[in-house]
Amino acid sequence: MIEISNVSKTYGGTLKAVNNISLNIAKGEIFGFLGPNGAGKTTTIKMITGIAQPDQGTILMNNINMQEAPLQAKKQFGYVPDSPDVFLRLKGLEYLNFMADMYDVSKEDRTERINMLANRFEMMHALSDPIQSYSHGMRQKIVIMGVLVHDPSVWILDEPLTGLDPKSSYTLKEMMREHANAGKTVFFSTHVLEVAEKVCDRVAIINKGAIQFCGTFKEIQEHFKSNESLEKIFLELTENE
Numbered sequence: 001m002i003e004i005s006n007v008s009k010t011y012g013g014t015l016k017a018v019n020n021i022s023l024n025i026a027k028g029e030i031f032g033f034l035g036p037n038g039a040g041k042t043t044t045i046k047m048i049t050g051i052a053q054p055d056q057g058t059i060l061m062n063n064i065n066m067q068e069a070p071l072q073a074k075k076q077f078g079y080v081p082d083s084p085d086v087f088l089r090l091k092g093l094e095y096l097n098f099m100a101d102m103y104d105v106s107k108e109d110r111t112e113r114i115n116m117l118a119n120r121f122e123m124m125h126a127l128s129d130p131i132q133s134y135s136h137g138m139r140q141k142i143v144i145m146g147v148l149v150h151d152p153s154v155w156i157l158d159e160p161l162t163g164l165d166p167k168s169s170y171t172l173k174e175m176m177r178e179h180a181n182a183g184k185t186v187f188f189s190t191h192v193l194e195v196a197e198k199v200c201d202r203v204a205i206i207n208k209g210a211i212q213f214c215g216t217f218k219e220i221q222e223h224f225k226s227n228e229s230l231e232k233i234f235l236e237l238t239e240n241e
């Protein structure tokens with residue numbers, strides 16, 4: 001579970017990228033984080049993952065305080081950043097082994113997981129090639145596999161579906177559901193509202209650094225007294241004055 005309480009972040013002393021947001025993401029749910037470009041999604045995710053320090057507020061990861069016990073908190077989650085251009089000189093398999101080493105994954109566990117992930121994401125043929133030679137979607141997949149190889153309890157994914165082909169996108173969504181059904185947590189940002197509507201148990205909509213709404217899709221429709229799609233409601237909510 002992820003508990004975000006009264007978190008804010010200002011860049012350069014003036015730009016309030018994230019303004020006093022609070023969110024609780026429970027075990028067993030897929031939570032979608034939606035908002036237009038520049039709304040503050042990545043900034044929020046960077047604070048949740050400890051990459052950026054919040055100006056104020058607290059973040060708990062499976063009840064462990066991110067600021068007080070960062071190392072222990074960081075062992076709870078796996079993070080897929082918005083850009084998959086990491087360790088380009090390594091071969092796919094070297095990268096997966098590096099990630100497994102970082103998280104102390106045993107030889108047996110990693111072999112089993114790498115085989116399973118490579119099969120599900122159809123990456124078996126590419127593991128001996130350098131990541132530099134991968135397409136964008138393949139880079140995205142190797143980063144996702146690197147996260148899943150240590151089987152973290154909390155998944156934090158920033159735009160994970162960008163660049164994935166339909167089959168890989170379907171596989172990842174299927175894996176997210178399996179993970180949530182196993183009582184664990186998935187938090188991801190997306191621009192694809194049809195996906196959010198179909199896949200997420202709950203969503204939060206952020207605009208200009210502030211949460212506009214948080215709840216199930218049904219609650220959103222009730223709240224806005226609307227039978228419209230999430231896309232329509234989202235566009236109205238985030239429209240510029």
Ligand SMILES: Nc1ncnc2c1ncn2[C@@H]1O[C@H](COP(=O)(O)OP(=O)(O)OP(=O)(O)O)[C@@H](O)[C@H]1O
Binds near residue numbers: 017
């Ligand atoms: N390192 C930084 N320094 C200064 N300003 C930043 C920095 N990172 C983000 N910002 C600003 O903070 C605001 C929020 O950006 P953020 O990247 O969190 O948005 P986002 O919701 O992830 O957008 P997108 O959908 O385009 O990924 C934007 O106005 C952006 O220009």
Ligand SMILES: [Mg+2]
Binds near residue numbers: 041042043082158
């Ligand atoms: Mg972003």
